[in-house]
Amino acid sequence: GQQLNQSPQSMFIQEGEDVSMNCTSSSIFNTWLWYKQDPGEGPVLLIALYKAGELTSNGRLTAQFGITRKDSFLNISASIPSDVGIYFCAGPRAGGTSYGKLTFGQGTILTVHP
Amino acid sequence: ETGVTQSPTHLIKTRGQQVTLRCSSQSGHNTVSWYQQALGQGPQFIFQYYREEENGRGNFPPRFSGLQFPNYSSELNVNALELDDSALYLCASSLVSGGGETQYFGPGTRLLVL
Numbered sequence: 091g092q093q094l095n096q097s098p099q100s101m102f103i104q105e106g107e108d109v110s111m112n113c114t115s116s117s118i119f120n121t122w123l124w125y126k127q128d129p130g131e132g133p134v135l136l137i138a139l140y141k142a143g144e145l146t147s148n149g150r151l152t153a154q155f156g157i158t159r160k161d162s163f164l165n166i167s168a169s170i171p172s173d174v175g176i177y178f179c180a181g182p183r184a185g186g187t188s189y190g191k192l193t194f195g196q197g198t199i200l201t202v203h204p
Numbered sequence: 205e206t207g208v209t210q211s212p213t214h215l216i217k218t219r220g221q222q223v224t225l226r227c228s229s230q231s232g233h234n235t236v237s238w239y240q241q242a243l244g245q246g247p248q249f250i251f252q253y254y255r256e257e258e259n260g261r262g263n264f265p266p267r268f269s270g271l272q273f274p275n276y277s278s279e280l281n282v283n284a285l286e287l288d289d290s291a292l293y294l295c296a297s298s299l300v301s302g303g304g305e306t307q308y309f310g311p312g313t314r315l316l317v318l
Contacts, residue, residue, distance in 0.1 A: 180246070
C-alpha cells in the first residue's frame with residue numbers, strides 16, 4: 091500500500107532557528123497536506139498543496155509540492171516555542187482527491203529550546 | 205477549537221470486550237472519517253461515512269464498524285477488543301461540496317486495552 095516516509099523523525103532546535111523537514115513516497119500524490127498535532131489534540135491542517143512545483147506559505151511556514159509528485163517539504167522560519175509538536179505530511183489515499191481518506195506519514199517531532 | 209468533539213476522552217477495556225466511541229461533527233458536515241493513531245505513529249484511516257453510508261474503508265477487519273446519524277453525530281464500534289487496539293482514535297468531519305473539503309479533527313479518544 092501507499093506509504094509516506096518523513097524525515098527527520100525528531101528535531102531539537104534553538105528558538106529563532108529555521109527548520110526543514112520532508113516527506114517522500116514511492117507513489118504519486120495529487121495533493122500534499124501538512125498537519126501539526128499538539129499533545130492531547132487532533133491534527134490541524136497547516137498547508138495544502140495541489141500542483142506539482144507549487145510553493146505555498148502560511149505565515150512563517152512554507153511548503154512545496156515536489157515536481158515528481160512523490161515528495162514535499164515543509165520549512166519553518168524563525169522558530170518559536172509554540173512550534174513544538176508533531177508535524178505530519180498526508181495525502182489522499184490511492185491517488186484520489188478526497189481529503190477524508192488520508193494516508194499519513196509517521197511524523198516529525200519538533201522540540202524548540204528557548 | 206475545531207467544533208468537533210469526541211467522547212469519552214479516555215477509556216480502559218479488557219481483551220474481548222466491545223467498545224463504542226462517539227463523535228459530534230460540525231453542524232452541516234456530511235462526512236465523517238475515523239482514524240486509529242498508535243503511539244509514535246501517524247493516524248491510520250479506518251473508514252469514512254458520507255450521508256450515513258460507509259464510503260471507503262482502510263485495512264481494518266469487520267469488527268471495526270461505524271454509524272453516522274442525521275444529527276451530525278457518529279459512532280465507532282470495535283468488537284472483540286485486542287491488545288493492539290490500544291490507540292488514540294480520531295474522528296474528522298468535513299463538508300463535501302463542489303469546492304472541495306477541509307477536514308476538522310476532534311481531540312480523540314485514548315483507548316487502552318488490557
